[in-house]
Amino acid sequence: MTDQHHRACGRPTRSGRPCKIRISGSDVACGTHATEQDKAVAEAHRRGWNEGFASGKESSARLSRSRVERLEQRVKELEEELDSSKRVYEIGGHQVVDVGGYAYRWRGSTPLEVGDRVLLPENYVSRLKYGPGPTQGVVSKLGTTYRGPLSDIVSRAPAPGD
Structure with a gap:
């Protein structure tokens, strides 16, 4: 069986023997033996193959x-399902909230809501970044899945302009 991509032209030469010039791809004959119709068919075949390849690639x-x-949506749904099954909203009778990706305990009498501004206790990183004293944060989620020790929120932050 001959290889479709690399084969001899095979058209008769002046001596009557088959042409041995190698052709490939869509060509049906070598440049010496190809007719205008052969060239047009080969070009149409190449164009169709290229368009089909591009279409298949895009598809x-x-x-x-x-x-x-x-898959990303399913992962998100499973993460939310796992989160909701492990999320706690209260520890030791005190509300737990997420501020900037970290869990904090709120010992205040009025529960916090998402979007509330709070003052967070100073820690090593906040001292380096913002200087000594509490820093402001915004409650981003209620509850947590974190199970380690929690810092207490210092207080609600004063409203801007107060």
Whole structure:
């Protein structure tokens, strides 16, 4: 069986023997023996193959993007499900909230809500970054999945302009 991509022209030469010039791809004959119709057919075949290849590549990319989006959505749903099953909103009778990705305990009488501004206790990093004393933060979530020791929120932050 001959290889479709690399084969001899095979058209009769002046001596009557088959042409041995190597051709490949869409060509049906070598440059010496190809007719205008052969050249047009080969060019149409190349154009169709290239368009089909590009179309298939784009279709595959769309399918891959769609699959990735579905998997990302499923991961998000599973993370939310796991989070909600492990999230606690109160520890030792005190509200627990997330501020900037860290869990804090609130011992105040009025519960905090998402968006409330609070003063956080000084720690090593905040002292280096902002100087001594409490720093401001905003409650981003209620509850936590963290199970380690918690720092207490100092107080609600004064409203801007107070």
